[in-house]
Amino acid sequence: MSEIERLTFDDQNELHAALADEMRRAIASGREKRGSALLALSGGSSPFPIYRSLAEEDLGWADVTIIPVDERLVPENDKLSNTAKLREVFEPAGARVxxxxxxxxxxxxxxSALDVVDLPADLLWLGMGGDGHFASVFPGPDYERAFATEDDTVFVNPFPMPAGAPVGRLSISPRAIADSRRLILVIAGRDKRAVFDRALAEGTASPYPMGRFLEELQPTMTVYEGLF
Structure with missing residues (x-):
């Protein structure tokens, strides 16, 4: 079975503080054990206040490499680029993105990132959509291949294409996500909590990709749930 620890927060500041501590610990652990740390971070608007705050701290950023968990197939000068957003925050602090x-x-x-650094990440920060997708693993034409691949990344085309970002994606694969040294899932709101509960209960029978991920790959994961 998956080893799932669930932490619930009713206060946004407390959630942000706990997630910041996760990143600090991952950086310290990677630097101590291997001389450097590798973080795989999600895009979206929610994590960036935490990222910006941590980038102002002296955490040894010169020893830290950051990659996105997934990326839209666009140049970095496109507003949809996750890599560009991470560069903007962390490169001034001294990290390699x-x-x-x-x-x-x-x-x-x-x-490309995985020609330079090797997974697993010291910390992989995962989000989940209201449709139960994670990273860029959506139901669609590439869904079965995403779960079957032994590669660390997989090209995927969501179906239907999200209206706000109608482009293909490259994602760290489900297997590589599950193999992370430290894996966290951050979900916000009671609606997404209900989706996660259903996914966890239904497993591979679930219409949600998260359900299949939990049952098929049996990840060890901490779930941070914000209910504010």
Whole structure:
């Protein structure tokens, strides 16, 4: 069975403080054990206040590499780029931020993240949509391949395409996500909590990708639930 620890917060500041501590511990652990830390971080608006606050702290950022959990297939100068948003926050602090694939607008082409660093990540920060998707693992034409691949990344095309970002994606694969040294899932609101509860109960029979992930790959994961 999956080893799931669930932590519930009624106060946003307390949730943010706990998540900041997760990142501090992951950085300290990676630096102590291997001389450097690798963080795989989610995009979206919710985590960025935490990211910005931590970027102002002296955490040894020069020893930290950051990659996105998933990326839209757009150049980094596109507003949809997760890599660009992470660069904006963490590169001034001294961290190295790498995209999952080369930016086609750059000459010469930079290497992709996993040509430079090796998974597993010291911390992988996962989010979940209201449809139960995680990273860029959506139901659709590439759903079965995403779960079957032994590769660390997988190209996926959501179906239907999200209206706000109608592009293909490259995602860290479900297997590689489950293999993270430390895996956290952050969900906000009672509606998403209900989706997670259903996914956990139904497993592979669930229409939600999260359900299949939990039963099929048996991750060890801490779930941070914000109910404010």
């Amino acid at each position: 790498l995209g999952l694939f080369p930016d086609p607008e750059t000459d010469p082409l930079p290497p």
